[in-house]
Amino acid sequence: MNDTAPVTPGHRRFESEMQVRPDDLDMNAHVHASRYFDYVLAARYDQMERCYGMGMEAFLARGLGWFTRTSHVEYKRPLKLGERFVVRTWIEKFHKDGVRVEFEIRKHDSAKLAAAGWADFTLVNLANGRATPLPPEIVAKYAV
Amino acid sequence: MNDTAPVTPGHRRFESEMQVRPDDLDMNAHVHASRYFDYVLAARYDQMERCYGMGMEAFLARGLGWFTRTSHVEYKRPLKLGERFVVRTWIEKFHKDGVRVEFEIRKHDSAKLAAAGWADFTLVNLANGRATPLPPEIVAKYAV
Amino acid sequence: MNDTAPVTPGHRRFESEMQVRPDDLDMNAHVHASRYFDYVLAARYDQMERCYGMGMEAFLARGLGWFTRTSHVEYKRPLKLGERFVVRTWIEKFHKDGVRVEFEIRKHDSAKLAAAGWADFTLVNLANGRATPLPPEIVAKYAV
Amino acid sequence: MNDTAPVTPGHRRFESEMQVRPDDLDMNAHVHASRYFDYVLAARYDQMERCYGMGMEAFLARGLGWFTRTSHVEYKRPLKLGERFVVRTWIEKFHKDGVRVEFEIRKHDSAKLAAAGWADFTLVNLANGRATPLPPEIVAKYAV
Numbered sequence: 325m326n327d328t329a330p331v332t333p334g335h336r337r338f339e340s341e342m343q344v345r346p347d348d349l350d351m352n353a354h355v356h357a358s359r360y361f362d363y364v365l366a367a368r369y370d371q372m373e374r375c376y377g378m379g380m381e382a383f384l385a386r387g388l389g390w391f392t393r394t395s396h397v398e399y400k401r402p403l404k405l406g407e408r409f410v411v412r413t414w415i416e417k418f419h420k421d422g423v424r425v426e427f428e429i430r431k432h433d434s435a436k437l438a439a440a441g442w443a444d445f446t447l448v449n450l451a452n453g454r455a456t457p458l459p460p461e462i463v464a465k466y467a468v
Numbered sequence: 469m470n471d472t473a474p475v476t477p478g479h480r481r482f483e484s485e486m487q488v489r490p491d492d493l494d495m496n497a498h499v500h501a502s503r504y505f506d507y508v509l510a511a512r513y514d515q516m517e518r519c520y521g522m523g524m525e526a527f528l529a530r531g532l533g534w535f536t537r538t539s540h541v542e543y544k545r546p547l548k549l550g551e552r553f554v555v556r557t558w559i560e561k562f563h564k565d566g567v568r569v570e571f572e573i574r575k576h577d578s579a580k581l582a583a584a585g586w587a588d589f590t591l592v593n594l595a596n597g598r599a600t601p602l603p604p605e606i607v608a609k610y611a612v
Numbered sequence: 613m614n615d616t617a618p619v620t621p622g623h624r625r626f627e628s629e630m631q632v633r634p635d636d637l638d639m640n641a642h643v644h645a646s647r648y649f650d651y652v653l654a655a656r657y658d659q660m661e662r663c664y665g666m667g668m669e670a671f672l673a674r675g676l677g678w679f680t681r682t683s684h685v686e687y688k689r690p691l692k693l694g695e696r697f698v699v700r701t702w703i704e705k706f707h708k709d710g711v712r713v714e715f716e717i718r719k720h721d722s723a724k725l726a727a728a729g730w731a732d733f734t735l736v737n738l739a740n741g742r743a744t745p746l747p748p749e750i751v752a753k754y755a756v
Numbered sequence: 757m758n759d760t761a762p763v764t765p766g767h768r769r770f771e772s773e774m775q776v777r778p779d780d781l782d783m784n785a786h787v788h789a790s791r792y793f794d795y796v797l798a799a800r801y802d803q804m805e806r807c808y809g810m811g812m813e814a815f816l817a818r819g820l821g822w823f824t825r826t827s828h829v830e831y832k833r834p835l836k837l838g839e840r841f842v843v844r845t846w847i848e849k850f851h852k853d854g855v856r857v858e859f860e861i862r863k864h865d866s867a868k869l870a871a872a873g874w875a876d877f878t879l880v881n882l883a884n885g886r887a888t889p890l891p892p893e894i895v896a897k898y899a900v
Binding site for chain 4: 491
């Protein structure tokens with residue numbers, strides 16, 4: 325049985341621009357390792373609404389939520405106090421009950437890579453906490 | 469009209485011991501200013517259950533929650549990586565629809581003061597987000 | 613002995629626009645109480661550089677830093693997922709060795725007040741951790 | 757050229773017990789995805805000092821620091837408000853200039869797995885930010 329649904333995601337890449345906050349820094353004055361994935365999650369929330377046309381609120385209104393199943397982050401160059409950066413994300417593939425999202429975080433000024441990686445997100449029925457297959461109309465919106 | 473309910477809180481002081489995590493530090497390798505209030509909130513959650521005998525889950529089960537109305541923190545000595553500390557809190561007075569909590573955060577080893585202050589918390593009906601008077605049975609549990 | 617230096621701050625108000633990140637939310641889906649002060653600190657870093665013309669790096673280069681001595685936050689209306697907001701800050705008065713900053717956080721769309729308050733910051737000599745009087749050239753830059 | 761140094765780590769597993777803080781929760785009242793890796797970093801700091809006998813301060817005193825190169829987290833069961841949990845970590849292998857650490861986070865009461873994964877950490881010369889080979893005396897302490 326194949327875990328991957330027979331859809332061809334369009335791999336369209338979307339971008340969100342953000343800025344480092346002081347509370348993101350660690351004692352080396354670099355962004356703390358775990359915050360890069362926070363930036364990815366913030367970019368996804370932004371892009372779900374703005375780019376795919378179906379934001380988190382629309383999922384919640386249907387009793388659905390997205391849980392993170394796996395995160396994988398490779399750290400390339402540290403972001404520092406006040407730096408502007410761009411988070412680019414795209415759907416690499418659809419699973420039966422979720423998506424594989426890939427991402428890049430690049431410095432705004434130099435376009436140099438600060439971090440890159442991927443995450444698997446599972447669609448969950450919030451009433452019982454169980455994974456649920458992606459409804460076709462959601463796949464349609466997200467397969468761009 | 470008096471905002472303070474005619475109860476005499478017992479002012480009993482309760483303590484929770486905690487330890488600084490690396491993600492709590494700022495670029496000066498001190499605990500970031502906003503995290504001291506997080507420690508107070510963590511201590512209150514712990515003490516609500518363990519010391520007053522009515523934890524946050526019991527409030528949620530009645531459709532009630534606690535919202536922070538005011539926080540006031542005075543920073544005395546920085547906490548550093550891995551330091552153990554004790555958060556002592558007590559109810560200073562009851563408002564009609566909430567409590568004034570005072571707190572001290574002391575270093576575990578020296579008992580020196582790291583931070584002190586107070587916060588007002590309001591009891592809220594989660595269904596409509598409105599403040600609600602403290603039910604007598606809750607006052608009874610908390611007026612120790 | 614007067615703790616307040618004989619300067620008349622211009623009380624000029626500066627603004628930084630920001631957006632709520634998912635990691636700022638609490639279990640009520642509102643911004644967690646301690647994060648409002650993080651927003652204020654982020655706004656100050658931005659405005660120190662952009663509006664006063666002397667950013668944190670310039671202080672660090674002189675061996676100086678700013679430590680928070682007191683924070684006071686009044687919570688008015690919760691900020692929610694993805695909301696845009698504006699942090700307005702200004703210097704209310706100069707202390708001998710620091711500043712009193714006041715702030716307002718308003719929702720971007722409605723201009724309604726989400727939080728307001730003030731904080732005292734002390735200028736510190738990073739070599740010994742001691743408070744240090746504000747040099748006149750710093751007062752000149754900040755008394756706008 | 758082989759990136760893996762010819763040492764056989766002892767794979768000894770060390771444990772740190774911790775508790776969820778309210779500021780760790782997300783809007784689903786589960787621990788926010790990025791915080792699990794914060795728990796791992798906190799456990800490593802604790803165990804470096806307490807279990808290996810060479811804490812972060814000892815590295816800093818030599819002008820050395822540890823940077824995260826990769827983090828990989830698989831999320832199994834959510835941790836909730838106030839839950840106690842145990843973070844078990846061990847060195848899976850030595851790289852020439854760092855270590856691969858594996859980890860498990862288990863609920864304290866049930867021993868059920870909340871999260872598991874691994875991270876690569878690189879030893880860095882803080883003066884120039886460059887990776888540096890592990891000195892033999894550090895390998896000796898950490899190859900237990």
